[in-house]
Amino acid sequence: MSTENTSPQENHESAAPEAAVDNSLEAQLAEAQARLAEMSDAYLRAKAEVENVRRRADEDMSKARKYAVESFAEAMLPVMDSMEAAIATPDAKVETVLEGVHATRRQLASALERNKVIEINPAAGAKFDPHQHQAISMVPAEQEANTVVAVLQKGYLINDRVLRPALITVAAPK
Known part of the structure; x- marks a missing residue:
């Protein structure tokens, strides 16, 4: 039996399942491409977010190193002020100077303690x-x-x- 003798109706019936399969494959391909585009977009967004987090962390670490002594320096300023005030009065009595030295030492001890020294x-x-x-x-x-x-x-x-x-x-x- 040869296929040349098939009727047009038989050809149409065999072509219909092939077209359905083609349509189904095209739909699956389109769906897979859409998912790929969606996943690619999600990947790029996640990658950008990781880079932003890394950049922010690097900036925070840089600022932390740069300003780590800020609190300590602020605590030391009153001590410096007291010492400068003592120097500004060169003709002060020994008792007054000694009293100022004790007050300055207390300021220094307090500043050290506040900074966990x-x-x-x-x-x-x-x-x-x-x-x-x-x-x-x-x-x-x-x-x-x-x-x-x-x-x-x-x-x-x-x-x-x-x-x-x-x-x-x-x-x-x-």
């Missing part, structure tokens, strides 16, 4: 802590070994990190 000043007899103390010498003493005998220079912590260890003498073992 805490004094390390171990009491005599306190246990030696190598994380916060620097032993300058060992001296014979009537106290337990490896304890603080005297503080030669106070130390300081900033946010629980040693800025400068306290310089101390330590009791030698007996």
Whole structure:
């Protein structure tokens, strides 16, 4: 049996499913292209948002580094003002100058404390802590070994990190 003898109706019937398949494939292709365009747009927007976030974070970090000492500097300005006022009165009495020095020291201590700079000043007899103390010498003493005998220079912590260890003498073992 040859296909040349098929009727036009048979050709039309076999062409109809092919056209339906073609239409269906074209619809699927158009739908896939639309989804691709939508996803591509969403990807580009997300990528741009990530870049914006990264840029803002870099700017914030730069500003944080640049102005990190701003609060500390503001706290130090009254101390500077007090010192300049003392210098401006060269003929002041010793008692007045000493009183001003004590007031200036209190201002400085307050400014340091507000900025989380805490004094390390171990009491005599306190246990030696190598994380916060620097032993300058060992001296014979009537106290337990490896304890603080005297503080030669106070130390300081900033946010629980040693800025400068306290310089101390330590009791030698007996």
